[in-house]
Amino acid sequence: MSNAFSKIRNVIELFRAIDFDQLSEISKKVDLPKLMQGFSKLDDKQLGGLMKMLNPNTSKKELPPIDGDFYDVYHTLTPEQREIQLKVRDFMEKEVKPLVNHYWLRDEFPFELISKFQKLNICGVTYEGYGCPGMPFLMEGVIAMEMARIDASIATFFGVQSGLAMGSIYICGSEEQKQKWLPQMQKFEKIGAFGLTEPEVGSGAAGGLTVTCENTSEGWILNGQKKWIGNAPFADLTIIWARDVKDGEVKGFIVEKDNPGFSVEKIKGKMALRIVQNGLITLKDCLITEENCLQNANSFKDTAKVLRMTRAGVAWMATGCARGAYESALDYTRKRKQFGKPIASFQMIQGHLVEMLSNLTAMQTMVFRLSEMQDEGILKDEHASLAKVFCTLRTRDIVSRAREVLGGNGILLEYDVARFVADAEAIYSYEGTKEINSLIVGRSITGFSAFV
Template sequence: MPNFLKKISNIIQLSRSIDFAKLDAISQKVDLPKMMEQFANMDEAQLNGLSKMLNGSHKKKELPTINSDFYELHLRLTPEQKEIQQRVRNFMENEVKPIVNNYWLHDEFPFELIPKFRELNLCGITYEGYGCPNLPFLMEGVVAMEIARVDASLATFFGVQSGLAMGSIYICGSGEQKAKWLPQMQKFEKIGAFGLTEPDVGSGAAGGLTTTCKKTENGWILNGQKKWIGNATFADVLIIWARDLDDNQVKGFIVEKDTPGFSVEKIKGKMALRIVQNGLITLTDCLVKDENKLANANSFKDTAKVLQMTRAGVAWMAVGCGRGAYESALDYTRKRKQFGKPIASYQLIQGHLVEMLSNLTAMQTMVFRLSELQDTGLLKDEHASIAKVFCTLRTRDIVSQAREVMGGNGILLEYDVARFVADAEAIYSYEGTKEINSLIVGRAITGFSAFV
């Protein structure tokens, strides 16, 4: 008798989980007497299991935290470095993310963010002196990744200012030039740009620059054009690389924006990195003072030193772009329901997500090692080049699959992934195309140069 009463009690408890308002509708589809008979024949374990299943269906499923650092590489950072990473992430999430899509859509730059970038105090992150933080190259990469995780355009702005422009002066400038310009640029009091690419010269810049320079009694005369120059429309100082008519070697110059003979036109109609204000620069008998000729920039080998240093940052930027796309896609698929369930619960979607995370994890481990080589003085051109090739290729795969799992919503700016898809195309091409960087690696591993 006690067992019988206990079974009745379990059935009564189970019945409380049933919505009796729907009982009539259920009775049209189910033989209720037969179902109750089956309930009565259940043992205690079966009843308990059914009760848990019914009760559990009303509970919200606890999902794992979205973690795109699947191999926990952040654990290799020191507490100070983790604090910097979190500070940049908070800045990007709180200050940038709410406004970035609007600026991207309208092809405009959010100038109100420049003072907030200054407050981060991370410009010239790896340089010693001049107010710079003098942190490891690893942190330069982490910062680039965190900025690009929200917006690749602002990562490009920061990379041009902190890397290409300041780096040219830091590596190739005289003591006087460094003392004059670097402290102001570190505080964003002066904005920099880097002018190497030309309308008809991209990959062939090493020996084919058409922008020329010639020494005169009054200084250097520059003539030519530069294209795709980030920050150019509002930069205060621009690093211009030109071919010397006398010795045919590439020289570097600090050109101030109000120099006679200098003009810039904004490039419009871009589909990628729309926040970056790219310019077409025209130099017409532009007279640059002797003191603004970079003291140690006397051949393309000197230019290449700057590019090697910053190319590693582009690989990190690609990782950030991939992280942002993956995280957005994963979050979307866990919320978006089709056929009564979140689409993240379906095998095909999980297959896409796992492939995205696999690529992302491989990219992250590669750039961590790349920065370790840089910090120990072992970095070579081919190390930076293979990372740039691999990471930008895989980023294209990641953003494509992110758009895939989001369906039609993947092309809407409000879901962010559309912006990552477009921006990945620019990252793939700048600072050396896949083909040129592949030839750098190919030369290193075969001993043969395949350059024309």
Template sequence: MIKKLKNIIQLLRTVDLEQIEKLSQKVDLPAVMKAVSKMEDNQLKGLMKMLTSSSKKREAPPIDADFYAVEAKLSPEDRALQLRIRTFLETEIKPIVNKYWLHDEFPFEIIPKLAALNVCGYVYEGYGCAGGSSLMDGIIAAEFGRIDPSIATFLGVQSGLAMGSIYLCGSEEQKQEWLPKMQRLEKIGAFGLTEPEVGSATAGGLTTTCKKTEAGWVLNGQKKWIGNSTFSDMTIIWARDLEDGQVKGFIVRKENPGFAVEKIKGKMALRIVQNGLITLTDCLVPESDRLTGANSFRDTAKVLQMTRAGVAWMAVGCARGAYENALAYTLQRKQFGKPIASFQLIQNHLVEMLSNLTAMQTLAFRLSELQDEGKLKDEHASLAKVFCTLRTRDIVSRAREVMGGNGILLEYNVARFLADAEAIYSYEGTKEINSLIVGRSITGFSAFV
């Protein structure tokens, strides 16, 4: 008993009289003393530990979504570029995206700022492009996806699909005309492959046609879900040649007669991306605007293979953004007097999210290494697209779950990631189609039809 009282007196000595006076107004101090005096030694030690530890402010560890230090493998120059891009996105893009996402509009004022980053067409050699690595190009896509998948998609269409079609399939004259201006974002491009009734079957089922005439090529048909097309200066259009049945590519300028675009409204995902329904009615395209290196769907597939890796990285970024926002929220949000990050079930969700994210990061990293080594195959890109977009859906769902009702509010960002993940999951080849590409490579059987 004497030992207990000594411990209590020692604790009380750390409290001044004014604090005791304030405490006596809230609780019955004699009753508290009586209850404490009846405690066992181990109970008293626990009480004292609780009282002393509660007075110390608990410092949460920094939020680090790169759990396996993948980014440490970047060169100092690439790491500096990554951080410069991250700072730009945090300061210039993050504050405005919820507003534009809600109103289904594109922030045109950011285009000169994006151009100043000098990352458009990052992997291409010449034409004002950086000639950088595929790995760093993927890191850039992830950084954009981490803040907003819509802006990441805008850049992916411009830099990857549109510029990539010209870079891989265009003539030297076409490259000189378009690539430098597109790299500086002075000219905006779009990529028209998907059709209203043809999505996955584009390899052999395009209904948009082209026919060679004395005046040039005449294109007829429709393209749907074409990002950037409502304001682009040109659109890469893929069409089936009525003469030989092969898929050919064309640079179709916005002023071409017979070319019309209608904005697609009512989307629940990637709302900043301006998707269009393109109608080609006897649209005349000169021979000089036909992509000379695009003479079959195999040439189209070369572009898709290159950009599909970027979509995997974009999914990594989307998942990372959701995870970081969710973790930050759980560290601040209190229930039952404690941050919800201290609860077992919340920690389980966070660890599941981080596990998937880390697996995605390491897979995408190796994918880009294969690309830089010249060893990338269709099945490599397809497996990454399948896995990363599927796991992203799980991560954004758990992020919304740990945030409770606030998870559906734009101001907490996760709702936007949750919706946008659905579009990333479907575009540039659905899970099913990409799974069949991988399945064909590992079994030798084609199960497409």
């Protein structure tokens, strides 16, 4: 008897969800007694489903926000720093994300973004003076992460400009050189590139550069080739590192794009960071005046100062790439339905997502501390190298799992994860391979150098 009363009560509740006008319209179209008889045969679950469908006030289940910062590591940012972070995020989501797949597929650079970058006023964020904001190194990392979260190519373009090129002048240039170039580069009025890697010399750059420089009565003469030089095909100036034929030491030079003896060929056919325009540079009796010789670059130790500063940024970039892949994958799994429900509700999918988040959280806490050490002035090569090794390795794992949970859609650009998968491979290799960075850390902890 109680079950019958329960059904009657549910039917009454069902019709309460329908107003009088609706009921009048229904009576013209259907046999209400027969309809009532049909309702009486429904169980409570079926009646509940009908009530949700008829009740316009029934709200959709509210899902938690998609946020890769699970441990809220950015809570220590000042209000000003947080404002910059969110400003960069907004810029990347509104200005970059809508067009990035188009340019990535075509192996082209979106030059229309440069004027928009000028308005952000974040280039050279850690430098003091010359129009630069002079903020902590932490902010350089946060900016790199926010950019790579949407696209690692744009983050790389920015890192070359703000870090490697400007950093070389800031660290190794004379005051006159800083005054001449840094304000223009900070405003993106001049675009820079950084020429260290060569066709046959990558990891062995410290002792094996084949590009030579020779000081003559007319100036410095440069000869040789550089390869994989980001921004080079359109840069206004390129920092070239060359070995002095007289003393064997590495020297640095500011080479302008119209300098005689300097030519660039764009590298084509890349599978990763396709928006980044990489160049093969040829230097043939390229004459550089003393004015454009970096006055404080006297050995590879000076080059290493620039690399130490930017290697931390690469770890942040890997973290951003991983975060973009994780958040894209999480969003997809909550929308994609199989067997009548979102695949995010399945145990194995949740297992992948938690593994991804675990690695991402470890990476974020690691790079956050890395930048704190940089701001405290205690960062060493081995600290940056360990972060580069760990973060790029974990990024590979995260993007792989993101690709897995997307199934076949994981290879389509429109879902973004395919781009993250490809770009993670480039981040894994540049600024020092896993092996070289591992040996830097290994030398530090054992006291023995395993370098050849």
